[in-house]
Amino acid sequence: MLKLPIYMDNHATTPLDPRVLEVMLPYLREDFGNASSRNHVFGWKAEAAVKKARQQVAELIGATDQEIVFTSGATESDNLAIKGVVEYYKSKGDHIITLKTEHKAILDTCKRLERVRQERLDELKLLRLGQLAERDVSPEEVAELAAKHDVENDATYKKWAEMPTGGARVTYLDVEQDGRVNLEKLEEAMTPKTVLVSIMFANNEIGVVQPIAEIGALCRKKGVLFHCDAVQGIGKVPFDVEAMKVDLASITSHKMYGPKGIGALYVRRKPRVRIAPLIDGGGHERGMRSGTLNVAAIVGFGHAAQLAREELADEAARILRLREKLRKGLTDALDMTVLNGSLEHRLPGNLNISFAHAEGESLMMGIKDVAVSSGSACTSASLEPSYVLRALGVDEELAHSSIRFGLGRFTTEEEVDFVVNLVVDKVRKLRDMSPLYEMAKEGIDLKSIEWTAH
Amino acid sequence: MAYSDKVIDHYENPRNVGTMDKEDPNVGTGLVGAPACGDVMRLQLKISDDGLIEDARFKTFGCGSAIASSSLVTEWVKGKTVDQAMTISNKDVARELSLPPVKIHCSVLAEDAIKAAIEDFKKKRAARKAQAS
Numbered sequence: 413m414l415k416l417p418i419y420m421d422n423h424a425t426t427p428l429d430p431r432v433l434e435v436m437l438p439y440l441r442e443d444f445g446n447a448s449s450r451n452h453v454f455g456w457k458a459e460a461a462v463k464k465a466r467q468q469v470a471e472l473i474g475a476t477d478q479e480i481v482f483t484s485g486a487t488e489s490d491n492l493a494i495k496g497v498v499e500y501y502k503s504k505g506d507h508i509i510t511l512k513t514e515h516k517a518i519l520d521t522c523k524r525l526e527r528v529r530q531e532r533l534d535e536l537k538l539l540r541l542g543q544l545a546e547r548d549v550s551p552e553e554v555a556e557l558a559a560k561h562d563v564e565n566d567a568t569y570k571k572w573a574e575m576p577t578g579g580a581r582v583t584y585l586d587v588e589q590d591g592r593v594n595l596e597k598l599e600e601a602m603t604p605k606t607v608l609v610s611i612m613f614a615n616n617e618i619g620v621v622q623p624i625a626e627i628g629a630l631c632r633k634k635g636v637l638f639h640c641d642a643v644q645g646i647g648k649v650p651f652d653v654e655a656m657k658v659d660l661a662s663i664t665s666h667k668m669y670g671p672k673g674i675g676a677l678y679v680r681r682k683p684r685v686r687i688a689p690l691i692d693g694g695g696h697e698r699g700m701r702s703g704t705l706n707v708a709a710i711v712g713f714g715h716a717a718q719l720a721r722e723e724l725a726d727e728a729a730r731i732l733r734l735r736e737k738l739r740k741g742l743t744d745a746l747d748m749t750v751l752n753g754s755l756e757h758r759l760p761g762n763l764n765i766s767f768a769h770a771e772g773e774s775l776m777m778g779i780k781d782v783a784v785s786s787g788s789a790c791t792s793a794s795l796e797p798s799y800v801l802r803a804l805g806v807d808e809e810l811a812h813s814s815i816r817f818g819l820g821r822f823t824t825e826e827e828v829d830f831v832v833n834l835v836v837d838k839v840r841k842l843r844d845m846s847p848l849y850e851m852a853k854e855g856i857d858l859k860s861i862e863w864t865a866h
Numbered sequence: 867m868a869y870s871d872k873v874i875d876h877y878e879n880p881r882n883v884g885t886m887d888k889e890d891p892n893v894g895t896g897l898v899g900a901p902a903c904g905d906v907m908r909l910q911l912k913i914s915d916d917g918l919i920e921d922a923r924f925k926t927f928g929c930g931s932a933i934a935s936s937s938l939v940t941e942w943v944k945g946k947t948v949d950q951a952m953t954i955s956n957k958d959v960a961r962e963l964s965l966p967p968v969k970i971h972c973s974v975l976a977e978d979a980i981k982a983a984i985e986d987f988k989k990k991r992a993a994r995k996a997q998a999s
Contacts, residue, residue: 769927770927771904771905771927771928771929771932773904773929773930774877774928774929774930774932774933777869777874777877777929777930778877788904788929797904808901808902808903808904809901809902809904812901812902812904844883845880845883845924845925845926845933846906846925846926846927847897847906847907847908847925847926847927848901848906848927849927850885850925858901861897863899863900863901863902863906864898864899864900864978
């Protein structure tokens with residue numbers, strides 16, 4: 413029997429696997445100890461459980477347990493990796509390279525570091541202008557005096573500006589039309605000041621998988637650290653920090669059928685990678701992340717990692733078959749559909765497709781018994797369509813018409829069949845009331861019309 | 867985002883969806899919005915020579931609120947004179963459909979569509995008169 417509503421948004425989060433819940437429960441009941449309590453059995457039990465989970469997570473990515481730092485989730489892991497590297501390696505350089513299609517946890521962290529650097533430079537400029545003008549200078553006068561004294565070419569100011577600022581300079585690389593990084597452009601963007609490259613494993617919107625091993629090899633050759641936000645790909649496609657030469661990797665539990673609120677940062681030991689902590693305190697996690705460990709969640713995360721590793725091959729094949737059934741079902745029945753991002757280099761469970769001339773939010777309203785996501789502006793408060801799709805060069809109208817399906821461990825064939833029929837029906841209905849579809853069918857070039865932007 | 871019952875009703879049972887002959891001298895067509903913004907509304911009004919709106923049809927590309935706004939105004943303008951229809955404001959639409967602040971632009975678009983359709987009708991009529999004289 414088909415049960416509604418259907419969950420097909422497994423990139424947002426995944427349901428907790430019942431087997432994971434089972435192993436967690438004792439740690440929410442009788443085994444409540446603090447893993448740092450070294451002097452009694454409650455603490456020892458918790459410590460042993462954490463140790464096992466750490467090994468399970470490490471094994472999933474080809475790491476050792478000493479390289480796993482537990483965090484509250486991938487957003488924290490991303491922040492810790494980037495800010496931690498920038499602070500620790502500030503005397504070496506301050507340049508980061510990342511992609512325009514990265515998750516906001518990466519992009520907004522980078523933007524903050526750019527702001528920190530800019531604020532520091534503004535302060536220095538003010539100081540230097542005070543020296544040059546031989547009086548106190550107010551911030552309002554900076555522009556005028558900077559021009560007068562040509563401060564940008566002033567040797568002293570230039571020297572100051574090259575000193576560590578606590579922030580960073582960031583290059584946001586474009587991606588190719590299929591969503592993948594261009595390795596030549598990546599190499600060209602590297603400077604002697606580059607300390608970190610941060611590139612995701614698989615994209616959360618379009619499921620496009622990046623050439624991680626190639627990026628890792630390039631970074632190693634250039635002596636640049638490589639951080640990978642591996643949240644969406646881990647447990648879905650093989651990931652190995654040794655083979656791929658990854659130095660830091662962000663992982664989260666709730667995208668692989670574990671509990672929310674727990675994640676990890678992989679930090680390489682050989683050759684040693686150092687990071688400054690964001691959270692100071694009791695020195696947990698070898699000083700990289702203080703705070704009492706969330707034992708029950710860690711146990712769940714560990715078990716989820718073990719299940720993911722054991723079942724990856726079978727599960728990936730099964731989900732890919734369902735995804736292809738969904739894709740073919742939709743594209744065979746409907747005209748004017750566009751797949752967003754590479755089909756070949758793609759997570760098995762991801763389908764991101766634009767149904768031209770049928771707006772995404774209204775389509776989601778029509779299929780309200782199916783949980784999916786849209787790149788339409790209307791689903792967010794910003795009214796801007798998906799920046800990921802825009803970075804791929806997807807036309808704005810098509811970005812507004814995109815739907816992301818995320819299939820997962822608990823998706824059934826029956827659900828896929830149901831979704832195909834429902835989506836086809838609703839897209840047709842919306843197109844019947846779409847002036848754009850009517851015009852396109854009449855052969856009118858929509859680009860030739862002068863639209864009234866609002 | 868939760869939709870009001872009225873938005874859902876108009877979305878599920880849109881009134882007066884369709885296309886009129888835009889060459890008909892008594893049909894005024896308003897096409898507003900932009901595909902890049904995610905909303906395009908086309909409103910067509912059949913207006914008698916003495917200025918009474920006899921019929922209305924719409925087609926809309928956009929979110930549920932945009933579809934509901936256009937569906938609603940087709941109901942409202944029917945039977946009204948052109949002058950009466952010109953007084954329909956986006957606030958009336960937003961209030962009737964309980965649109966949240968981020969969806970106010972949908973109601974603005976509906977008001978613009980009415981004005982654009984009437985404008986088109988008036989232009990056609992003026993052109994006809996000029997030809998006749």
